[in-house]
Amino acid sequence: MTTADQVNGDVLALAEELLALQFDAEPLSATLLGLPGHDDRLADVSADAEQATRAAAVDIASRADALDERLGGDVTAKVIAQQAGAVVDRIDARMVEYTVTDIFVGPAASLLTFLPMVVLPDADRAAAYLTRLRAVPAHLAQVGARHRAGVAAGRLPVRRLVDSSIAHLDRYLATDLAADPLLAQRPAVEDQAFLDERERVVAEVVRPAFAAYRQLLVDEIAAVGRPDDRPGLCALPDGEAAYAALSRVHTTTDLSPDELHQTGLDIIAGLRAEYAELGQRVFGTADQAEVFHRLTTDPAMRWRDADELLEHARDAIARAEEAAPRWFGRMPAQACRVEPVPAAEAPGAPAAYYMPPSLDGLRAGVYYANTDRAHERDRFLAEVTAFHEAVPGHHFQLALAMELTELPLLRRLADVNAYAEGWGLYTERLAEEMGLYSDDVARFGMLAMDSMRAGRLVVDTGLHAKGWSRERAVSYLRENTPLSLLEIGNEVDRYIAYPGQALSYMVGRLEIQRARAAAEVRLGADFDIRAFHDLVLGGGPLPLKVLGEVVAEWRG
Numbered sequence: 001m002t003t004a005d006q007v008n009g010d011v012l013a014l015a016e017e018l019l020a021l022q023f024d025a026e027p028l029s030a031t032l033l034g035l036p037g038h039d040d041r042l043a044d045v046s047a048d049a050e051q052a053t054r055a056a057a058v059d060i061a062s063r064a065d066a067l068d069e070r071l072g073g074d075v076t077a078k079v080i081a082q083q084a085g086a087v088v089d090r091i092d093a094r095m096v097e098y099t100v101t102d103i104f105v106g107p108a109a110s111l112l113t114f115l116p117m118v119v120l121p122d123a124d125r126a127a128a129y130l131t132r133l134r135a136v137p138a139h140l141a142q143v144g145a146r147h148r149a150g151v152a153a154g155r156l157p158v159r160r161l162v163d164s165s166i167a168h169l170d171r172y173l174a175t176d177l178a179a180d181p182l183l184a185q186r187p188a189v190e191d192q193a194f195l196d197e198r199e200r201v202v203a204e205v206v207r208p209a210f211a212a213y214r215q216l217l218v219d220e221i222a223a224v225g226r227p228d229d230r231p232g233l234c235a236l237p238d239g240e241a242a243y244a245a246l247s248r249v250h251t252t253t254d255l256s257p258d259e260l261h262q263t264g265l266d267i268i269a270g271l272r273a274e275y276a277e278l279g280q281r282v283f284g285t286a287d288q289a290e291v292f293h294r295l296t297t298d299p300a301m302r303w304r305d306a307d308e309l310l311e312h313a314r315d316a317i318a319r320a321e322e323a324a325p326r327w328f329g330r331m332p333a334q335a336c337r338v339e340p341v342p343a344a345e346a347p348g349a350p351a352a353y354y355m356p357p358s359l360d361g362l363r364a365g366v367y368y369a370n371t372d373r374a375h376e377r378d379r380f381l382a383e384v385t386a387f388h389e390a391v392p393g394h395h396f397q398l399a400l401a402m403e404l405t406e407l408p409l410l411r412r413l414a415d416v417n418a419y420a421e422g423w424g425l426y427t428e429r430l431a432e433e434m435g436l437y438s439d440d441v442a443r444f445g446m447l448a449m450d451s452m453r454a455g456r457l458v459v460d461t462g463l464h465a466k467g468w469s470r471e472r473a474v475s476y477l478r479e480n481t482p483l484s485l486l487e488i489g490n491e492v493d494r495y496i497a498y499p500g501q502a503l504s505y506m507v508g509r510l511e512i513q514r515a516r517a518a519a520e521v522r523l524g525a526d527f528d529i530r531a532f533h534d535l536v537l538g539g540g541p542l543p544l545k546v547l548g549e550v551v552a553e554w555r556g
Helices: 003-025 027-032 049-069 076-093 107-117 123-134 136-155 159-174 191-225 237-250 257-270 273-282 288-297 306-325 378-389 393-402 409-413 417-433 441-463 470-480 485-497 502-527 529-538 544-553
Strands: 337-340 353-354 367-370
Touching: 003 027, 003 049, 003 076, 003 353, 003 409, 027 107, 027 306, 049 076, 076 237, 076 409, 076 544, 107 159, 107 191, 107 417, 123 136, 123 191, 159 485, 237 257, 237 409, 237 417, 237 441, 237 502, 257 273, 257 441, 257 502, 273 288, 273 441, 306 337, 306 367, 306 378, 353 378, 353 393, 367 378, 378 393, 378 417, 378 441, 393 409, 393 417, 393 529, 409 441, 417 441, 417 502, 417 544, 441 470, 441 485, 441 502, 470 485, 502 544, 529 544
Parallel strands: 337 367
Antiparallel strands: 353 367
16 A cells, blocks of 8 residues: 555545544434434533543544645545534534524424434334433433533523523423424334334423423523623623634634625625616616515515415426526436425524435435415515525535545535535526526515625624624614515524524635636636536535635636
């Protein structure tokens, strides 16, 4: 074996070591991906466990940097270093101490969101599921201990989000046992003994644990929660460092809050001309405020009911699937399913989201559309959201990554938000190039989402770095985006609960657009859009600097 072969082998071994560390820290994520070996456990969120994970990640990052230097530049080594650094940054941000919310990043909400997605294909995994359910009390007790530690250190949650989490738990606990989402999965082999024991565990172990966690929130946490005028990380001890860490995680850059904030302001200003042109065609006015008023108040811009919303989403995705072969050389083997967001989660959930398929093929990729209060939701957002979340957005990107068996598993599964959300946002404009929008009303959705993602740069940094109140954030988005107050309120609460994540969309899209434009200039007539898209999707999720290097070296 040559020295180069040995070093390459060391890189692959290190990638496997990091993946094992990540799955040990987040065992439920391994299960959802269809990877065996972790199906009976929940995360250990104790401070001691986190620090042990952190030390291991620091060591892995150091070794990855050394291997990258020895190889003279290696994509996998660079991905390992960035992903290990992200583990460190997440732990240093101490989110478990102050993150109490009804969306999936909250500790209770995450269990109620993801446990029902676990597939039970055989008796062993059914038994493991029971063991995992029995672990819920200890897990939530650990979470409660971290909340108490956060309170003692002054790292307080936001009162509004605590109240939302309590309301979510109230909805769950009020659900009839027969309709409990933790009992929803049917095992591949019908086993009445399993079904009976699962029902007993949920009734006697799991539900009391959620009730106890809820009571902790009521008795100890809610009263000390931060008010709406101090919702950002900058209100917490070491909040500036925590926000810098989370910004690195989600953007894979070191862009400062001021740089991100100004980028958002500039894009918002640049969209005015597009709104004026489209507004003149649709409403006979170029005045942006009037266009926004029409979009947010005209009953024709709302849905009749949940069925109409879902049907429109399915139609848009089918249209995108038909056009895709002209723009992509490779497409996922499995089609994307469309389902409503589960009722218990829907009031606090985003307008839509995508869950990727499992590696074992037992769970398909699913586009979840939020049908809660459908008659208040914006019709003009339906197509752009479906293109972003499903086809040619996240479904193409994430489902294809699962199929890249020639790459190390870490490369297929790397959690790189700026790449993932940047691609999703890139495809919203790509959909216009592909001729997918059905009319000018749907094109307003494309502009609205541009406004929202640019607004996210302004508002996320405003909240977490500049001390904005929730009211100021809502007011900014009401003035600069044509979204309903319902959508804006949910969005702002999400930014408060999930600092830095909202930055990833526009930062990622701008880099993909920059890389594409440079390739078009460099390659001229040899540039092939299908080959470019296959290149961007064919390397797995990449940190933005690494993606830029890959495209720059591409010869068409």
